[in-house]
Structure formats: structure tokens, C-alpha cells
Amino acid sequence: MQTNTIVHVQNLSKELSNDEKTFPILHNINLSIQQGEWVSLVGPSGSGKTTLLGIMAGIDKPTNGRIFMEGQEISSMREAQLAHFRNQRIGIIFQSFFLISSLTALENVAVPLFIGKNKRQALDKAADMLAQVGLSHRLNNRPHQLSGGEQQRVAIARALVTEPAILYADEPTGNLDSVASQQLIALLKSLRQRQNLTLMVVTHDNTIAAHGDRVLHLYDGMLVNDPKAAIQPMAPNMQSDIPQAMPSQAVPVLPNQANPYAAQNQTWGKQ
Ligand SMILES: Nc1ncnc2c1ncn2[C@@H]1O[C@H](COP(=O)(O)OP(=O)(O)OP(=O)(O)O)[C@@H](O)[C@H]1O
Numbered sequence: 414m415q416t417n418t419i420v421h422v423q424n425l426s427k428e429l430s431n432d433e434k435t436f437p438i439l440h441n442i443n444l445s446i447q448q449g450e451w452v453s454l455v456g457p458s459g460s461g462k463t464t465l466l467g468i469m470a471g472i473d474k475p476t477n478g479r480i481f482m483e484g485q486e487i488s489s490m491r492e493a494q495l496a497h498f499r500n501q502r503i504g505i506i507f508q509s510f511f512l513i514s515s516l517t518a519l520e521n522v523a524v525p526l527f528i529g530k531n532k533r534q535a536l537d538k539a540a541d542m543l544a545q546v547g548l549s550h551r552l553n554n555r556p557h558q559l560s561g562g563e564q565q566r567v568a569i570a571r572a573l574v575t576e577p578a579i580l581y582a583d584e585p586t587g588n589l590d591s592v593a594s595q596q597l598i599a600l601l602k603s604l605r606q607r608q609n610l611t612l613m614v615v616t617h618d619n620t621i622a623a624h625g626d627r628v629l630h631l632y633d634g635m636l637v638n639d640p641k642a643a644i645q646p647m648a649p650n651m652q653s654d655i656p657q658a659m660p661s662q663a664v665p666v667l668p669n670q671a672n673p674y675a676a677q678n679q680t681w682g683k684q
């Protein structure tokens with residue numbers, strides 16, 4: 414393992430079973446992510462992207478294999494230790510948002526901070542994060558009063574409010590229009606720069622994927638190195654040599670690079 418490796422996945426496989434049958438979902442996945450890296454993960458629907466992300470984020474267990482983060486094996490942690498580790502170090506944006514319907518946008522974002530911070534501080538920090546995603550005017554709305562894109566931004570704010578070391582994002586732009594998507598990308602890039610945030614982003618959108626330092630392709634639960642040829646899965650010892658495909662593309666320069674959302678508030682979705 415290289416010294417600046419933040420996440421290391423070793424021989425990961427996942428099977429699901431019911432009474433009659435076992436379904437293989439992921440096969441012998443090996444990969445490493447470097448600190449500060451942006452890794453995009455693409456692949457057809459059903460190829461196992463969400464399953465892989467969930468296991469790497471410590472919300473699901475592998476059938477076999479080990480997952481290390483910052484040198485600690487999260488796949489062998491007990492639930493209480495893992496929950497604490499996730500809260501402190503890992504941010505997750507789920508494909509479905511999992512907002513709590515009885516709480517306001519502000520309270521939803523503050524939830525991860527209620528552990529360990531006093532309530533006032535938590536709400537202040539949550540309000541600041543919501544401002545960064547352009548939702549200062551929606552603090553006291555509940556999820557059913559928000560558009561899909563607004564709910565997605567609340568989920569993004571909730572994932573980032575704890576200043577995690579790594580952010581796992583599952584289709585984070587799935588409900589955003591193209592302007593809002595660009596703004597999210599700009600926010601992620603600025604956070605990456607300011608906080609040395611590491612990112613793993615699942616997307617169907619090639620222009621979003623191209624912002625990654627490299628793009629991983631998942632097919633039928635296997636990492637492949639040439640998706641067009643639908644070739645054999647990579648040998649485990651080759652996976653650290655995944656080509657640095659798709660160089661980063663330029664992001665439009667926004668008036669306030671440090672906080673792209675603040676200056677662009679009016680352009681976010683429905684206002
Ligand atoms: N709880 C479950 N029980 C049975 N099969 C499941 C379960 N969860 C996922 N699967 C199957 O596992 C495979 C991978 O699912 P996963 O959600 O990881 O795919 P995905 O690549 O994220 O797809 P999408 O792009 O549509 O979100 C799919 O074939 C799915 O049907």
C-alpha cells in the first residue's frame with residue numbers, strides 16, 4: 414500500500430442470497446484511492462456501482478475481502494466503532510436521498526453534527542453548509558416542500574457538513590439541471606482543494622466522469638480496463654495501473670471560486 418493511499422480494497426466480493434439461490438453481485442474487486450484523488454465510477458445499470466460504494470463507505474459488508482481506510486480495516490470494525498468512524502471520516506450522498514421527512518432542511522443537515530456538538534453550533538454550521546449549496550432560503554422547509562434538485566442539495570450539504578476525509582457520491586447530479594450540475598462540480602473541486610477532500614463519484618454522465626483523475630468501469634460486478642471491448646476483468650496485480658483515462662476538463666470560472674454557490678444563488682433550480 415502506498416503511503417498516501419486513503420482507501421484500499423482487497424479481493425472484495427459480494428453475494429446476495431435468498432432461500433433458493435445465491436446471486437453474485439461483485440467479483441474480486443481490487444483498487445486503491447490516493448488522498449485528494451477524484452475517482453469516477455461508471456458502468457451500466459445493475460453492474461454493482463451502488464453496492465460497491467455502500468461497501469466501501471462501510472454501510473454494507475462484503476461477502477469476502479477487506480476494506481481499509483486511513484490504515485484501519487473498516488470491514489472488520491464492530492458496528493458502534495464503524496458508525497463513529499463513518500460519522501467522523503466518511504461523507505455519503507446516496508442515490509436516493511434518505512432525508513428525514515419530519516425534519517426541516519436545516520435539521521436534516523445538522524443531524525450528523527448533533528453527535529458531539531452543541532445544538533446551536535450544529536445548526537449554525539448546517540446553515541452555513543446550506544448557504545454553500547444555495548439553499549439559505551429553504552432552511553425551514555421539510556423535504557416534501559422541496560423540489561428533487563433541492564432535496565439532492567440538502568443531501569449533499571448533509572454529506573459535507575462534517576468535513577469528511579472522503580466523499581462517496583452516488584449519482585450526485587442525477588436530479589440537477591446542467592447549470593446546477595456544473596455548480597456542484599465546482600463546489601466539489603473547491604472543497605477538494607481547500608480540504609484535500611477525496612472523492613469517489615458514481616455517474617452515468619460522461620462529462621461528470623471526465624472531471625475525475627481517473628475513471629473506473631464496472632461491468633457485471635467486475636472492474637474492467639476496456640469497457641468498449643467488454644474484455645476480461647483485470648488481473649488483481651494490474652489494477653493499480655489503471656490508466657489515468659479522461660483528463661480533467663476545465664470547469665467554468667465562477668465569480669467566487671472559494672464558494673461557487675454563494676455568488677450563484679439565483680441560478681439554482683427553482684427559487
Ligand atoms: N437487496 C437486493 N437483493 C437482490 N438483488 C439486489 C439487491 N440489491 C441490489 N441487487 C442487485 O445487485 C445488482 C447490482 O445493483 P446495484 O444497485 O449495485 O447496481 P448499480 O450499478 O448501482 O445500478 P444503477 O445504475 O441502476 O443504480 C443488480 O442486479 C441488483 O438487481
Ligand SMILES: [Mg+2]
Pocket residue numbers: 462463464508583
Ligand atoms: Mg446505483
